[in-house]
Amino acid sequence: MITTLSEKIIGRALLIVAVICTVLPILSMFSASLEPADTTPLGLSWPKDPQWGNYKEAFSGGHVLELMKSSIFIVLLVVPVTLLFATMAGYAIGKMKIRGHSALFFFFLLGLTIPFESIIVPLYYQVDRLHLLNTQLAIVFPLIALFMPFSIFWMRAHFLRIPSEISEAAKVDGASEFQEFRRIHMPLAIPSLSALAVIIFIWTWNQFILGVVLIDDPLKRTVAGALTFFQGQYWISIPLISASALIIIAPSLILFLIFQRKFISSLLQGAIKA
C-alpha cells in the first residue's frame, strides 16, 4: 500500500488519540482505586501514597471469591452444554440433512433477533413457577436456550464446510454414523468449537440483564451482574468501587491478553456470522 508523508502523520496522530481514549477510562479508574477510600479523588492523578489495601478490602468486602465461584459454576454449566447441544443439532441439520432440516434451521434462526428484554418478563414468571428463582439455574437454562440459535448457526456452517467425500470414505470403510462422528467429525470440529467456546464464555461472563432480573442475590449472579452490588455497597467511595470493578474485569482481561488472537478472531467471526 502506498502512503504519502502527510497521510502517515495524520494517521499516526489519529490512532494515538484513539488508543489514548480507549485506555483513559480504565487508567482513571486505576488511579482512583489507589486513593484513600474515604476521599473523593481527582479524575487522573498520580497517587502519592498508593493504597493497595483498597484491593484487599474490595476483595473481601465484595465477596469476590464467592462471586468468582458462582460465575465459574455458571460458565462450567452453560459453555459445555451449549457446545454439546449445538454440535448435535448442527450435525443433524448441516451434515445428516435430516428430513425437514431447513424448517428446523429456520425455527432456530427466528431466535437470533429476539432481544433479551422482549422475553425477560414472561421468563421471570416461568422461572418462578419452576421454583428456580434466585438460584443459579434461573439463568443457566435461559442462557443455554438463548445461545442456541447462534451456536447452531455456527456449528451448521462448520459442518457444511466439511467436504462430503470424507463421510463417504468413512462409509465405504464400514464406519457407523456414530463412529464417523466420533472419529472424523469431532477432531475436525475442534477449531470451530474452541472459537465458539470463547464467544459463549464472554457472553455468559458478561451477562447482565438475566442476572439482575432473575437472581435477587447478586452473589449468585455472574460477575457482571454483581457490579450493581458493589455500586450499592460502595456508592459512597469511588476508590473502592473502582478497585472492585477492576478486580471484576481482571480475569477476562488476563485471558484476553493471553489469547488475544483467538478472542479477536472468534468475536469477529461471530459478528460476521450473526
Added chain:
Amino acid sequence: MKRNNLLGALISMPAVLIYSLFVIYPLISAFRYSFTSWDGIGAKEFVGLANYIQIFQSPELVASIKNSLSLIVFFSVFPIFFGLLLANFIVRIRTQKIRSITQVILFFPQILPLAASGIAWSWMYAKNGLVNQFLTAVGLEKFAQSWLAGFSTALPAVGIIGAWVLTGFCAVLLATGISKIDSSLYEAARIDGANWWSEFRNVTIPGLRQEISVLITVTTIAALSSFDIIYVTTLGGPGSSTLVPGISIYRLAFTQSSVGLASAFGILLMVIVLIAIVPIQFYSRRSDQ
C-alpha cells in the same frame, strides 16, 4: 435413510427442547400477556390492543423509544465512521508488532462487561472526573458539570459510552476487511492519481460492503437493547431523558406491576429491531449477487 432421520431427530432433540422451553414459550407468553391487564399476581383480564395503544399515548414510553433511536447515532454512526477512518490507518502500519498491539488495545472494550464500562464512565463524567479535569486544564472550567445528571447532556454522555465500546470493534473488523481487498486495486488507483479520499471512496468502501452491513446490524441491535449501560449509569434519568425500552420494561413489570403493558412493550421492541435490521440484511444479500 429412515434410521438416519430418526437418529438426527433424536440428537436435535435437546436443542429443540431447551430452546422451545426457554425462548419460544416465553415469547408466546409475552404475546399472550400483551393483550391482558395483569399485575403479576391476580387474574389476567383480556384488554385487546389497549396496552399497545397506551404505549403510544404515554409520553414516557414514547420518549423511551425516541431515546433508543437517538442512541443509534452514537452506537452505529459514530463507531462505523471512526472505525472506517481508523481501519484505513491501521492497515498502513508497517510494523506487524505495532499493528497488532494497536488492534488489541482498540478491541479490548469489547470484552469488558458493559456494566463495568458503565461504571468506569460514570466516574469519567463525575464532578471530579477526568472529563471535567480536562476541561479545567484547558481553561474551559465553566463547562464543567455532572454530565450524567444534566437533562440535555445525559443522553449524549451515555451514547459516548456506547461509541467507546464499539468504535475499536468496528475498526478492527473493518481493518481485517480492508486487508482482504485486492491490493492491485489500490495500486491502480494511485497510478491513476487518486488521493487518499478518492481511494477511500472508490476502493475501500465498496470492498467493505459486507462488513459494513454486518456492523450496522450488530450496532443497531446494541443501541436498541442498551439495558446494561443505562442501568448502571443513569437508570433512565434524569427524568426520562435516558430512558430506553429495556429499562422501561424492567420498571413497568417489576416496580409498577404492569406486566401486560411491559410485555406489549417487549413485543414492540422486537418489532422495532426487525424493522431496523431486515431491510439492511435484504439489501446486503441482494447486492452480493
